[in-house]
Amino acid sequence: xxxxxxxxxxxxxxxxxxxxxxxxxxxxxxxxxxxxxxxxxxxxxxxxxxxxxxxxxxxxxxxxxxxxxxxxxxxxxxxxxxxxxxxxxxxxxxxxxxxxxxxxxxxxxxxxxxxxxxxxxxxxxxxxxxxxxxxxxxxxxxxxxxxxxxxxxxxxxxxxxxxxxxxxxxxxxxxxxxxxxxxxxxxxxxxxxxxxxxxxxxxxxxxxx
Numbered sequence: 164x165x166x167x168x169x170x171x172x173x174x175x176x177x178x179x180x181x182x183x184x185x186x187x188x189x190x191x192x193x194x195x196x197x198x199x200x201x202x203x204x205x206x207x208x209x210x211x212x213x214x215x216x217x218x219x220x221x222x223x224x225x226x227x228x229x230x231x232x233x234x235x236x237x238x239x240x241x242x243x244x245x246x247x248x249x250x251x252x253x254x255x256x257x258x259x260x261x262x263x264x265x266x267x268x269x270x271x272x273x274x275x276x277x278x279x280x281x282x283x284x285x286x287x288x289x290x291x292x293x294x295x296x297x298x299x300x301x302x303x304x305x306x307x308x309x310x311x312x313x314x315x316x317x318x319x320x321x322x323x324x325x326x327x328x329x330x331x332x333x334x335x336x337x338x339x340x341x342x343x344x345x346x347x348x349x350x351x352x353x354x355x356x357x358x359x360x361x362x363x364x365x366x367x368x369x370x371x372x
Contacts, residue, residue, distance in 0.1 A: 164232035164372070169208040169275060171237055172196050173358040177203075179368035188220065195221065208236075209271075212278040233282040233323075233371065236275045237359065242268045243296070244288040251291065269294040276319065283321040284371070286359075290317070301325045306334040308362040314338035326370045329362070 166187040168177040174197025177189035181202060188204055189195060190211060195203035200221030204211070211218060214230035242265040251261045275285055276297075290296045299317035306312060309330035314337075318326065336342075 165228055165230075166233045166235065167208070167211060167228075167231045169212070169234060169236035170239065171235075171359070172203075174199055174203060175359045175361050175364040176235055176237075176367055179361075179364040180372050183368050183372045185372055188226075209274060212275060212280070214279060231278075231280045233284075234275065234278055234280045235284045235286075235367065235371075237286050237357070238271055238275060239268060240287045240290075240357075243272070243290045243294055245291050246288060248291050251293075265291065265294050269296060272296060276321070281322045282371070283319075284323055284367070285319040287317055287319075289315055303328075303363075304334070305360055305363060306332050308360065308366045310360050310362050311335040312338055312341045312360075323371055326363075326366050329366045329369065 164185045166180050166185050168180070168187055168189045170191055171177060171189040172191040172193040172195050174189045174195050177187045178197060178199065180187035188202055189197070190204040190206060190208045192205070192207055194200075194205050197203070201224065203221045204218050205221050206218065210216060211228075212234065214228055217225065217227045219225055242261065251258060251265065272285065272287075276283060297319065300320040301318040303316050303318060303326060305314050307328035309332055311332050311334050313334045
């Protein structure tokens with residue numbers, strides 16, 4: 164399958180599908196932190212979503228895709244997530260700038276969801292209802308896949324089955340207390356915390372690939 168992994172700089176999901184023989188590409192406005200620039204498109208993903216697109220990967224190689232067989236997307240959640248709702252209201256009033264950013268993020272979500280592709284998966288935390296996202300198809304936790312952490316994550320699925328748990332373990336940490344993130348500081352803190360766990364990426368490739 165030709166697979167577009169949108170808004171992914173870590174390349175963890177991209178590589179999980181590559182390891183199963185699929186022609187997967189990660190795409191992000193950030194250069195990849197994974198070690199495979201030949202599979203990464205350093206670009207805005209919007210012009211690629213509906214296929215019939217030409218692009219170059221970071222090694223300079225040209226590519227053309229008539230139609231994607233699958234799109235897996237991890238759009239930015241900062242302005243959509245329920246966890247950030249406190250920043251939406253100040254002194255009992257909605258902050259107009261924050262509302263506008265939330266609507267912009269929701270518009271991007273629907274641009275992915277309505278792309279010309281039969282198989283689409285979008286991953287995000289629990290969203291604020293105000294922005295009108297549809298009900299998620301499935302809610303998963305890292306501890307369903309062998310990572311002893313609680314972090315409720317929503318999946319919106321079109322033409323795809325649920326992700327099957329691979330190794331359910333007892334959750335020991337909350338997401339904030341997990342050592343990998345608790346000690347993450349600096350300007351890359353948010354990016355590091357948003358990376359997909361390798362175990363979850365592998366489960367996605369097992370269920371969908």
